[in-house]
Amino acid sequence: MFDRSHKQPSGRRVGLRARLLLVAAAALAAAGIALGCQATDPSPAGFSVRSNAIVAPNGRRFIVKGAVFPYGTLAGGDAGGAGAANLRQAPATFRRLTALGFNLVRVFTEVQPPSSPRRDVLRRIVREARSSGLVVEISTAGADPAASVPWLRYLARTYRSDPYVWVQPANEPGCTGGPPPAGCLDWSAWQRGQSQLIAAIRSEGMRSPIVLNTPNYSSDLSKVDQYPLHDRNVVYGAHAYANNLTAVGAPERALYTGLWAGLAGRHAVIVDEVGNFNGPSYPNSSGWASEFMAFTRDWVRQGNGSGAIGFTWHWVDPNTMTGDDGALTAWGHTFVDTFIRQVPAS
Numbered sequence: 001m002f003d004r005s006h007k008q009p010s011g012r013r014v015g016l017r018a019r020l021l022l023v024a025a026a027a028l029a030a031a032g033i034a035l036g037c038q039a040t041d042p043s044p045a046g047f048s049v050r051s052n053a054i055v056a057p058n059g060r061r062f063i064v065k066g067a068v069f070p071y072g073t074l075a076g077g078d079a080g081g082a083g084a085a086n087l088r089q090a091p092a093t094f095r096r097l098t099a100l101g102f103n104l105v106r107v108f109t110e111v112q113p114p115s116s117p118r119r120d121v122l123r124r125i126v127r128e129a130r131s132s133g134l135v136v137e138i139s140t141a142g143a144d145p146a147a148s149v150p151w152l153r154y155l156a157r158t159y160r161s162d163p164y165v166w167v168q169p170a171n172e173p174g175c176t177g178g179p180p181p182a183g184c185l186d187w188s189a190w191q192r193g194q195s196q197l198i199a200a201i202r203s204e205g206m207r208s209p210i211v212l213n214t215p216n217y218s219s220d221l222s223k224v225d226q227y228p229l230h231d232r233n234v235v236y237g238a239h240a241y242a243n244n245l246t247a248v249g250a251p252e253r254a255l256y257t258g259l260w261a262g263l264a265g266r267h268a269v270i271v272d273e274v275g276n277f278n279g280p281s282y283p284n285s286s287g288w289a290s291e292f293m294a295f296t297r298d299w300v301r302q303g304n305g306s307g308a309i310g311f312t313w314h315w316v317d318p319n320t321m322t323g324d325d326g327a328l329t330a331w332g333h334t335f336v337d338t339f340i341r342q343v344p345a346s
Contacts, residue, residue, distance in 0.1 A: 046163025064307025065103035074109035094132035139168040145193040156204035169197035192228040221260040237272020241286035264304040269307035276331035277318035293338040
């Protein structure tokens with residue numbers, strides 16, 4: 001939801017901004033899984049979206065249990081410090097994540113030009129994650145749609161034969177640091193831009209699910225039916241941070257249901273990014289984090305939500321789920337103990 005793709009080495013975001021919370025008028029009905037609906041663009045041997053579920057190659061429902069890692073290596077700042085350390089530790093970290101019950105890593109990257117050696121770094125990261133049995137979601141940060149098209153075509157060509165690699169064409173499209181620009185809230189612009197990016201990916205033969213963020217820092221999915229993208233093999237990703245909230249009571253549950261959780265009765269929806277910290281100007285309540293992960297756990301268990309991704313496994317601010325010694329932080333324990341260990345993977 002908040003653009004952590006350009007974080008300074010100090011760990012503070014460029015242009016911290018308040019999340020715009022839209023009050024839900026009413027809760028949307030949540031439905032169970034219906035696996036009999038035919039999806040478009042699925043790989044016959046890969047993942048597909050059927051009704052509101054992600055279906056794995058084995059035909060069973062797939063629940064995303066993910067973490068952002070390695071952060072800072074290809075986007076996010078501090079590439080030579082924490083980003084480089086994360087890259088060095090990646091093979092061991094991927095094995096640890098698998099052992100803990102994670103099944104996906106979300107890898108942030110900026111658009112990398114053809115001559116950049118960072119393309120080789122991304123290939124290395126994907127190879128190492130896949131060797132540990134993890135699905136890889138490659139998330140492109142900080143680029144406008146036109147600039148992203150050649151890059152996304154490259155990613156699609158490179159990974160179209162591996163259904164365990166998914167692409168997210170734009171992290172929080174149209175949203176930048178500071179007060180949200182008009183494009184951050186423009187659903188028509190979002191529809192045009194995302195349609196262009198989806199077409200670029202599909203034109204290269206990539207058939208695996210595409211993970212999409214929406215306007216308002218992806219805190220609001222409520223208009224996806226009004227602005228359809230005509231590709232049913234997509235997963236919508238909601239972003240959530242506490243900001244000024246300190247709990248998840250009935251008003252907050254109604255809010256989240258209206259903004260994104262209720263959409264999971266008709267679409268495959270995940271919490272694509274949830275963190276414990278959004279800058280020092282907010283309370284960043286640990287109580288909210290614990291209650292939000294319990295809400296998300298129950299949402300998934302009830303057959304609606306398709307999973308969650310924690311931000312971030314190792315970093316330089318309070319969002320880190322592990323310390324420099326590798327031990328789980330309080331936020332790491334909340335995510336692992338409340339969600340990862342209590343939600344089945346399929």
